[in-house]
Amino acid sequence: MHVLIVGANGFIGRHLAARLVAEGVRVIAAGRSPDRLRRRLPGAKAIRCDLAADGAEDWCERLAGVDAVVNCAGLFGDDRGYADVHSGGPIALFDACRAAGVGRVLQISALGAAADATSAYHRSKAAADDHLAAMGAGIGFAIVRPSLVIGHGGQSSALFTALSALPVMPDLGRADGLVQPIHVDDLVELLVRLLHAPRPLAARIDAVGPEPMTTAALVAVLRRWLGLPDTMRVAVPRWLIAAVACVGIGPVTRERLAMLAMLAAGNTGSVEPLVAMTGFRPVPIAQALARRHANEADLRMARLAPVAPVLRVALALVWFAGGAIPLFVTPAATNMAWLARVGLSGGAATTALWAGALADIAVGAALLLRIRGAALAGIALMATYTQILTHIAPELWAAPFGPLAKNIAVLALSLAVHALETRHG
Known part of the structure; x- marks a missing residue:
């Protein structure tokens, strides 16, 4: 199999590319910085792409001989870039895939993506999702909509791990919505199964873990993973979180503040359709984290993040x-x-x-x-x-x-x- 991964320098893209390379799959890693991709993914061929600027014609040569494309590209917190990176760019890519005869396309979307969603982030994701789903016969596709993805190198993990390492446990109050976190290793396993699934494939899949929980509960799980004892909780008002994010002197940046705002509305789904379609059941996040025990470097980085x-x-x-x-x-x-x-x-x-x-x-x-x-x-x-x-x-x-x-x-x-x-x- 010959797989092209767009956004291979991102969190999910890096993990997927590494897994496929380890399994002997021919991987083309596409991103805005090929040199960085070559350093991070030595077993993959690195090429340059820019979803914000590339049209369908720019993809023709890149897609020659490619069996499957996985779009992992995305950005967060910059509304101005959503239309290009989440909508226009992927739509041009999908059109080029159909023209080039690519047999399978996996689109990494987001749980809650819909044309009538309240956030621009989710609406922009939905535009590309709907275009891919409407392409009809000739291309097998899966639109994978993860909830919160936890794992080494992820922005969500960095935020919640930093919060878990604070001397006191922050209580986010109304910002503490339900999430259904999935570990990046389980998400990658799902994507690999979809790449190898028998044709035809036309599906939207909510990629969620088996346990809904509050973000406070997630922070507690990560605290236990770091080996830290329980501590008192302190209520943190929303205005204070926003003020710290605007000043830029804590773990909650403006981008992460936008993420917390979306999580406050809830981010859950049923895991059973995923299990029925792929035969794979993600494990609870605490169990997934236990696959790799936290070390001193993990704790040091978690404690350094708020003060950096x-x-x-x-x-x-x-x-x-x-x-x-x-x-x-x-x-x-x-x-x-x-x-x-x-x-x-x-x-x-x-x-x-x-x-x-x-x-x-x-x-x-x-x-x-x-x-x-x-x-x-x-x-x-x-x-x-x-x-x-x-x-x-x-x-x-x-x-x-x-x-x-x-x-x-x-x-x-x-x-x-x-x-x-x-x-x-």
Whole structure:
């Protein structure tokens, strides 16, 4: 079998591609970054695609000799991209599949996708689903509609695992809707069975686990998986969750806030049609998680996730302060006296003062804007300042309150921010 996976760099796509490659299936991994796909999926052929821009004609050559296509592409939290990535792009892909004679198409949709859904996310998914279902004979298809998918590398898992590792258990109140989580391994097993299912195939399948539960119950399951003891619950009002998400200093980002809003409406379905069609029954999420025991790295990342955004903001504030204080707080005479020690005076000293201050502010802004390499630029600038000060005022290393010694802590903070920035590079 020759399978093309669109969105192979995503959570579900990566897991499916790895499973198929391990089974000896010829896999084409398609995404916007072929180089990254080659690194992550060495057994697959990597090609570039962009659902937001590609038309049916762009797929013709890519689909040559392909037996089946799985569309795993998607985005969350950006309403502006839904029409292209969830609707227009997949529709062009499906039309190209029919023209190329692809025998099987699997569309990863979402539980709750419908033309009259309240969320733009679900409506955009439904548009592509309905187009595929209306294509009629000549193409076997399955529209797979997962509930919450849990597993290594997933955004949902990252959010709820981070919440489970907090010192107290957050009670989301009205945002705590029922979900029916399915583990990504079970979802992949379902997709593999559908790829190998005898023809004809024309189905919409709700991919759900066997147990409906609240998100609070899911957090408790993940807490036990991490090996953490039970703790007290604290009610978290909806407005506070939204405020933290907007500021960007906690585990609930704006995208994850949108996900919680949809989950609040409920996200459940019957597992029996899935079992009847495929002969496969997903296991409860606690049992699925037990297949791989949590280790220290899992716990460390869960605890780091809520504070990671705070580290970036804290480092940015250090740089903003470094630029603003000499301009607006330190007496001009003091500034000139320090610059005189490196041989600068008059206009040259003023230029150097403003250049250094603006450079500090620029690093702070780059950190807040998440510009790649900002933390490294800060390290280089800090190293320059430290070298100059060590040359002209070595006594600062032994001065009260350690003004230069504290640069070591800033260096460590900068390295941590840079590491978090590039860990998925």
